[in-house]
Amino acid sequence: MGFSPDITERLARARADLRMGVPIVLEGGALVLAVETLDAARLADLQLLGGAPVLAITAWRAQTLKARAYDGDLARVVLPGDATLSWVQSIADPADDLRSPMKGPLRTAREGGADLHRAAIALCKAARLLPAALVLELSDATSFANEHNLTLVPAEGALATELSPLNPIISARLPLDVSEAGRLHIFRPDDGAEEHYAVEIGQPDRATPVLSRLHSACFTGDLLGSLKCDCGPQLRGALGQMGTEGAGVLLYLNQEGRGIGLANKMRAYSLQDQGFDTVEANHRLGFEDDERDFRIGAEILKRMGFSSVRLLTNNPAKVARMESCGISVTERVPLKVGENRHNHAYLATKAAKSGHLL
Incomplete structure (x- = not known):
């Protein structure tokens, strides 16, 4: 029968389960x-098994905690027998690092493979959670999963790097302040x-480079007018320029906080209040x-019929990625707006550490 979920659907279930605190099982045995x-x-239930x-954390978090990351991109912290919930969560969440910097010494595993732990972290990231997971190896993963529903x-599904196909769902006319000839397209992976959304201004010629911007969602900047970033002014500036020229496409990608989600972005803001810059956070x-x-x-x-763009960006990584994906970037159009006394240091960090051309 064709009613059973395929691997893509099972991974979506796994992300939802993890967000609700429900464990999942990796077929490789964890x-x-x-x-x-x-x-x-559930921590007590795990300890009774x-x-x-082990507590799988990324190498970046391990570096902060002075823990050895023998697996390169991650560390497997051995869980003490008397570990409490607050201790486990303090390893994953840096909120109290400055108040309580000594969490160790932490013992990390170096024997055996780490692919299951890597998959666990990948699933946490995909669920927009902190990238940390408790992992217990199982001898019969399938039976355990069936027994506990x-x-x-x-694991290889969680580690897959292929882009999920995007399907156009609907588009409709949307008159905007910058142009009454606006149209909103919805794409669903x-x-x-x-x-993800595409805002089309006018009727751009598919045969010539279109003025375009890849704009990542920023609830705080785009909607609330936050002064901590330049996202809102960039959004409005890009749409305004497209309106002035009479044509353009703004891609509004739901990748809040550089892809870590709004909750984690607010955690990063809290760390910035403690003195760390955006990258360090x-x-x-x-x-x-x-x-x-x-x-x-x-x-x-591509789905909209464009093969070349004039890209509104200060980020060379966007230009490189478009080129590598088969979209010709005939011009990088600078978009320098929105600097203020609250985000001056943030913009300086983007230039110094992320290569933005400001």
């Missing part, structure tokens, strides 16, 4: 619990993740400088 949504009861559970997914949380996937923008442009 029980996985997201640390952020862990509760005391015996075995040797847990979602069972293959097959993997159940966030939808991401690293202390366990994330890369930038977790976004600009291939999404290239795919949407």
